[in-house]
Amino acid sequence: MYFNLCTLVLKIAILTLSFPLALPAQTSPQTLLIYTSQKEEFVKPIFDRFSQETGIKIDFISDKGPVLIERLKSEGKNTRADLLLTVDAGNLWFAQSQGLFQPIQSAALEKNIPTQFRDPQNHWFGFTQRARTILYNSNKVKPEQLSTYEALADSQWKGRLCLRTSKNVYNQSLVAVMLGQQPESQVAATVKGWVSNLAAEPFADDTKMIEAIIAGQCDVGIANHYYLARMIKAKGPQPVGVFWANQKTSGVHVNIFGAGVVKASPKAKSATLFLEWLASDRGQTTLAENNLEFPIRPKIAVSKIIEPWGNFKADRTALIRVGELQSKAVQLMDKVGYR
Amino acid sequence: MPLRGIKIFLILLFWLPLGSLFLFEKAIPEDVKNHVLQLTFPEALKETFLLLAVLTGLCFTFGFFFLLFLKNLSSRGRLIALLMALLPLAWPSLNLAFLLRSALSYTGPIPTFLRSLGLTWAEAPPLWGTSFTLFLNLFPYVVMSCFLALRTKEKSWDFAATHFRLSNAFLIRKFIFPTSLPYLGAGTLAVLFEALSDFGASSTWNLSTLSTTLVRTWFSLFSLEAAKLFAFGLMVVSVSIFAAEKLFPIKSEKSQFPLMEKRKLPPFFTWLGAFLTLMICTFGFLLPLLELLRLADWSRWDTFMIPTINTMAWTLLFSVLVATLSLGQQILSHLSPRDPFEAPLQTLKWGYALPGTLLAVSALPVLTLLRNSWNWPETVVFGTGLVWFYWVKFNFLSSRYLENHFRSLTENQKLLVQETSPLPTLTRWWIMLGWAKSFYFPIVGILLVDISKELPLILMLRPAGFHNLMTRSYDFISEGFWNLAALPSLILLGFGLLGIFFVLISLRRNSYDTNS
Incomplete structure (x- = not known):
């Protein structure tokens, strides 16, 4: 009887282990393992196209940026990852500050990627831009009423503003950029003004916030442009306008989708080839179409969905500052009660 | 000696990673x-205490009314009420x-309909x-306590009411309320344990509890x-709740009173309880289910089947x-119950009281050490970590289930496998395994449900490559x-319903045992 029990346990264990395992097997020289913070549906088509063109296969593990960085830290020199592909310059900066990247010498990357979108020592590079700007209900607000992020702290927006939670990295980066340009007291006053103008509790994600703008719960909000683009792609035109913030001052806050080659990777050559492909015409076009973001190279056409929104002046603050000031930004938001 | 060695190993396996909380690598x-x-x-401390306080008030108040409501129902009515009130737990x-x-x-x-x-x-x-969500989600623990209170106390209440001709108000105030308090307290404390560990509801509603702030930090x-x-901070609060739990010892007394007519309470309680049950079922189960079906897009379901499987x-x-x-x-405990390491071995149950975020923070440095200092293979590190986490966190559940089973062994059976037996240790192991066979698979089922739903622990361990259905959903x-x-x-909801099925079976089995 007891032998039957053991046999059953053994059978279950073997059956379970025979499923495809979560950990990819040891990668071959012609395979790159990428840790990415992007969801599978956004990165898989890009990886597939690269593999078709170069014959280099890509395995990937998808998770949140800070989590992947912690994973790389804990794996140390034993990591099997070759690249970290993540959103937000703060994440890339932090990974670099922890010594997780190796410098890459590539004329193609230096030529194609503007200096403000890459690390000065070429540890990481940005490949698309994502603008965090002001969205408004086009039935209730006229673009002339809008100007800057700071102006959203004015009393005229009392009970009309919606924001995503401060626990999200995008708002942390926005405030970090402001901290790099203005005195802390001024930034604190702005963020405090936003909090007092809120029409609803901060939202868990940008999509819900845009839905609230459409439904009329609030009139304006701050969101990444591609959330609206995805909504338009899925549901058609929406009564929401895009206003490029701070055009007469510092420019709209842009962040990046970027990557760096992991320090412990022995496949730096193949990894660099992948980065160069992302910066090439084919790679940039694929990224623009697939992710609905702005290519890092101005000459590459943007998606038809976001084309009508026009050009904008981007904030030229070096993105490396975003990472350096992120912790300070989190502390400031906590202090003024921005949840 | 080998038995003692295994016990010491298990104790160290539990306590060593927790000790890493006291290692400060850098300032x-x-x-x-x-x-x-x-x-x-x-x-975070303030918001955690406020959350626990609100939940305590809600659980005691509604729990007591629910108890009075159940008392007025027939056994079939109770089963329906139980099912409706348990559904949100899924x-x-x-x-x-x-x-x-x-x-x-x-x-x-x-709100859109109301605006129209x-x-x-x-x-x-x-x-x-957060309080509302957790109340709906965790109130079933109080409901189960109410059932336990009725099972053990109801006959004594009816006996007192009949023989002393008590008014309903007097019966409720002097008998039902004081004697049901320990049961309501035990149910409420189970709710507080879960609420303290919770990450999902607090983060969705943007409440800064100790758990959510830990992750953010x-x-x-x-x-x-x-x-x-x-x-x-989490450890101090959870140990406090653990200590408070000891203030509510529930003795499983079997009533010796003869069968008598059930004393009915004013119909007000029936209506109030029915309304409460309907609200719990609607807001805690049906409304979210309809909302899920409204929001879901099924066209891409095939893409996610492989990672889900x-x-x-x-x-x-x-x-x-x-x-x-x-x-x-459990077998070890029965083979050598008087071993000095038996008591420390029993502390393994405390893992249940430790929030997942706390466990993760304590164990990650140990996993890193294993991987980097001694260069253990990656899969071995992952495996060790996973077994440790799952075991520490869920050992309580399976131990309690097994304890009940082993308690039912006869004295002769116990003597056979303990030290008085002339049989070799290995043979005695096999005998015990044979007796446990029928209980092994229900435990696997219960654990499957609970491990699939665990969020904070797995969420914090993703740097070490951990995932479950809940983190994928998150x-x-x-x-x-x-x-x-x-x-x-x-799929998680399906697992949750399976878990409720197990609970119902177990409650019904207990009910039959008492009747017999």
């Missing part, structure tokens, strides 16, 4: 330290919170939103050392491992991809 940056000590820690708190927040927010179906009638709907602030302020401070396979594997370890632990929900989260959420 916390001064600005982060000040910020945490002066602002976020006191605020939801993981994250999914329930997201769906409730979505359904009750300005853009949700209910010219009525307004105020959004719930974080504390009330780690991943936004990039300080594991500062996160340990919150882990200490993959994750389920891992969960099944670790359910088997944890059940096996717990079984081994990843999509936190980015607003509800359509993609629908499949893992539905």
Whole structure:
């Protein structure tokens, strides 16, 4: 009887282990393992196209940026990852500050990627831009009423503003950029003004916030442009306008989708080839179409969905500052009660 | 001696990673330290206590009314009420919170409908939103306590009421209320344990509890050392709840009173209880289910089947491992019950009281050490970590189940396997395994349900490559991809319903035992 029990346990264990395992097997020289913070549906088509063109296969593990960085830290020199592909310059900066990247010498990357979108020592590079700007209900607000992020702290927006939670990295980066340009007291006053103008509790994600703008719960909000683009792609035109913030001052806050080659990777050559492909015409076009973001190279056409929104002046603050000031930004938001 | 060696190994396996909480690898940056000590820690502590206080009030108040309501029902009525009140337990708190927040927010179906009638709907602030969600989600623990109270006390209440001709008010005030308090207290404390560990509902409603602030401190302020401070806070609060639990000892008394007519309470309680049950079922189960179906996009379901099956396979594997370890632990306890290491071995149950975030913060440095200092293979490190986490966290569940089973062994059976037996140790192991066979697979089932739903522990361990269905669901929900989260959420709901089925079977079995 007891032998039957053991046999059953053994059978279950073997059956379970025979499923495809979560950990990819040891990668071959012609395979790159990428840790990415992007969801599978956004990165898989890009990886597939690269593999078709170069014959280099890509395995990937998808998770949140800070989590992947912690994973790389804990794996140390034993990591099997070759690249970290993540959103937000703060994440890339932090990974670099922890010594997780190796410098890459590539004329193609230096030529194609503007200096403000890459690390000065070429540890990481940005490949698309994502603008965090002001969205408004086009039935209730006229673009002339809008100007800057700071102006959203004015009393005229009392009970009309919606924001995503401060626990999200995008708002942390926005405030970090402001901290790099203005005195802390001024930034604190702005963020405090936003909090007092809120029409609803901060939202868990940008999509819900845009839905609230459409439904009329609030009139304006701050969101990444591609959330609206995805909504338009899925549901058609929406009564929401895009206003490029701070055009007469510092420019709209842009962040990046970027990557760096992991320090412990022995496949730096193949990894660099992948980065160069992302910066090439084919790679940039694929990224623009697939992710609905702005290519890092101005000459590459943007998606038809976001084309009508026009050009904008981007904030030229070096993105490396975003990472350096992120912790300070989190502390400031906590202090003024921005949840 | 080998038995003692295994016991010592199991005890060390439990306590060593927890000891890493006291290892400080590097100092916390001064600005982060000040910020945490002066602002976020006191605020998180305050919000955690407020949440626990609100939940305590809700559980005691509604629990007592629910008890009085149940008392008026027939056994069939009780079963229906039980099923309706247990249903919300099938939801993981994250999914329930997201769906409730979505359904009750300005853009949700209910406020939209009310606006069309010219009525307004105020959004719930974080504390009330979280409390409401957790109350609906965890009230079943109180419901089960109410059943236990009725099973053991009801006949004595009826006896007193009949023989002393007591009025309903006097009966409730002097008999039912004081004697049911320990049961309501035990149920409420179970709710508080779960609420303290909760990450899903608190993060969705944006409440800064110790658990959510711990995660934020780690991943936004990039300080594991500062996160340990919150882990200490969590440990203190959970130990306090654990101590409070000891104040409510419930003796399982079998009533010796003759059968008598059930004393009915005023119909007010029946109506109130029926209304409460209907509300719990509607807001805690049906409304979120409808909202899930409204938001889901089924066109891409096939894309997510493989990772979902993959994750389920891992969960099944670790359910088997944890059940096996717990079984081994119980057998060890019976083979040498008077061993000096038996008492420390029993402390393994405390793992249940430790929130997942706390466990994660304590164990990650140990995993890193194993991987980097001694260069253990990656899969071995992952395996060790997973077994440890799952075992520490869920050992309590399976141990309790097995304890009941082994308690039913006859004295002769116990003597056979203990030290008076002339049989070799290995043979005695096999005998015990044979007796445990019928209970092994239900334990695996219960663990499968619980491990699949665990969020904070697995969430914090993703740097070490951990995933379960809940974290997959969380990843999509936190980015607003509800359509993609629908499949893992539905499977989780299915698992949750399976768990409720197990609970119902167990309650009915207990009920038959008492009647007989």
